[in-house]
Amino acid sequence: MRTGITLIIIFKTLFSKSDAGFTDFETPSKDWFNALFRNAASWKLHRNDKPSWKNSPTLPLDHNRGSFLFFSTSGSAGAVNKKSAILESKILRTSNRGSCVSFWYRISGRHAGVLELKKVKRSGTDLLWKREGEQMEGWKYVKVAIPINPNTKYYQLIIEANLGSDGSMALDDIDLDENHSCTNSLENGGFVVDFENKVTSMKNKVYGDHFDWVIEKATSSGGGPPTDVTSGIGHYLLLKTYGKRTGQKASYVSNGISRSDNGACLSFYYFINGQRVGKMTVSILSKSGWVSTAKILWSNTGNQSGNWKFAKVSLPKTLTSQSYDIMFTGTVGTDNSGSVAIDDITLKNTGVC
Known part of the structure; x- marks a missing residue:
């Protein structure tokens, strides 16, 4: 019975609307999820209107004021003995016109670890983008092209934080355009x-x-x-x-x-x-x-x-x-x-x- 339910869920996911679009974490996301079946901790949702956050020098405010995802070596996210947190997209269809994903990130702490964006497909996993160690103060913006692969019909994107000995990472405003390649323009x-x-x-x-x-x-x-x-x-x-x-x-x-x-x-x-x-x-x-x-x-x-x-x-x-x-x-x-x-x-x- 469990296998049948799993197959139905996968079938519905594969053939549902796959345009992930824009996610700012102000409302529950339908497009990005904490990984359930991997040995990883969870990204935590935090709002900058919480007094405890305002009083902490290590936790950033949302760059547009609001909610964001956070993973740290301290607090509830780091209390478990898991040093990685994985955010997965829904199942996406490969576009013959190219795709582009952008997001804001922040890495704090000299030994914060590594933040990576990967493309997961049936034949394996491709590393698309990586940042390691402290990235100075403030939020930073990145835009990454998703390579076209005619042999891959479906894929997932994952954003994985692998923490070091001391630090924190944050994500906000993920924007995925499945039908257009990246441009240099802002x-x-x-x-x-x-x-x-x-x-x-x-x-x-x-x-x-x-x-x-x-x-x-x-x-x-x-x-x-x-x-x-x-x-x-x-x-x-x-x-x-x-x-x-x-x-x-x-x-x-x-x-x-x-x-x-x-x-x-x-x-x-x-x-x-x-x-x-x-x-x-x-x-x-x-x-x-x-x-x-x-x-x-x-x-x-x-x-x-x-x-x-x-x-x-x-x-x-x-x-x-x-x-x-x-x-x-x-x-x-x-x-x-x-x-x-x-x-x-x-x-x-x-x-x-």
Whole structure:
């Protein structure tokens, strides 16, 4: 009898409407569930109107004020001896036009652990996205393309938190578009560039450079970082310094960004390996296309311990009052055997950080 009931449930799930759409956890979700048949703890639903949450420095408020999911090494979620929590989507149909999932996340604590997005299908599990360790302060937004596989008719997405020795993770506002592939576009001309799909928002500077940045796949033998930021096995933007002369430059620039009366917020991950490998700067061209208007907003020089680092830069409204550009410039140092790389560039053109 139990087997029959299980088969009926699976049959109804497979052939029910599979458009997961948007989930903000303000009402019970019909599209995302805590895993029932895996050896995992449960994500917990919390609201920011609870006094105990307001008084705790380790627990974030909803980025739009409201409810979110949370998993921690302390409290009720961590009281059990299970260090992972898995959130499963309903059964989804593969689209021949591509699919895209986005969500907000927050990872707090130096030894917080790993947060992963995976695609589960009959033939196995694919890792689509990963973040490990503390991700600085505040909520972060991510958009991930779901690869098209004509041999897979149905699949599930899972968001899995594997906690370390001390920390917490939170999720909010999961948005799944099953019938359209990801785009780089955000509101008011903003964009996300993770170098996993064709880049339309940025390009190598055409004139005045000595060489170009290149999009490279993460590998242990490619001269760059052995992992990328997005999934650990994806792509990043690499400044190949080997064979270049000291002082030579390469710039990567946006394709014109709409004005913003409220300023903007730029975030990205960077990798600098080598004591004298060179310098990386981020500049704003307050008049789109005019390099002569460039103003340096951020710079870093020298070895960064061979790890990916996160940076966030506010663009004041005085610099975004007309169409503008963002430009990343790498300058070769005296040691051309190191590497400089960039990944997961996000520009929110609706206000400062």
